[in-house]
Amino acid sequence: MRPLTEEETRVVFEKLAKYIGENLQLLVDRPDGTYCFRLHSDLVYYVSEKIMKLAANISGDKLVSLGTCFGKFTKTHKFRLHVTALDYLAPYAKGFVVAAKSTQDCRKVDPMAIVVFLQADIGEYVRHEETLT
Numbered sequence: 109m110r111p112l113t114e115e116e117t118r119v120v121f122e123k124l125a126k127y128i129g130e131n132l133q134l135l136v137d138r139p140d141g142t143y144c145f146r147l148h149s150d151l152v153y154y155v156s157e158k159i160m161k162l163a164a165n166i167s168g169d170k171l172v173s174l175g176t177c178f179g180k181f182t183k184t185h186k187f188r189l190h191v192t193a194l195d196y197l198a199p200y201a202k203g204f205v206v207a208a209k210s211t212q213d214c215r216k217v218d219p220m221a222i223v224v225f226l227q228a229d230i231g232e233y234v235r236h237e238e239t240l241t
Contacts, residue, residue, distance in 0.1 A: 109148040120152055123187045131200035150181045
């Protein structure tokens with residue numbers, strides 16, 4: 109397990125900045141300690157410095173993984189995020205906007221109009237199951 113090179117760090121941070129923007133600094137300097145990115149067999153891991161120092165006693169060929177896998181580098185040296193990174197990126201992620209027409213407007217539109225539906229969790233459906241038509 110080794111630190112990322114300058115080029116690898118730039119590629120990883122550019123990818124993360126697309127999703128969390130300026131909050132990238134909050135991902136590294138957290139209130140519960142300092143975290144860093146490490147590379148191990150083309151996989152990028154997000155790990156606490158405390159845990160990284162403890163794992164220094166393990167040889168590289170015996171080490172399987174350390175921390176949370178954020179993604180990997182492809183053969184063309186592009187960085188791909190893994191689904192395991194979502195729990196760490198979600199609190200800092202940029203929000204998204206949904207444009208929708210009201211129910212009354214949807215009933216009056218022509219057949220070629222675009223209508224966006226309500227995005228809700230399954231809990232909302234269960235809570236209002238009796239009133240839904």
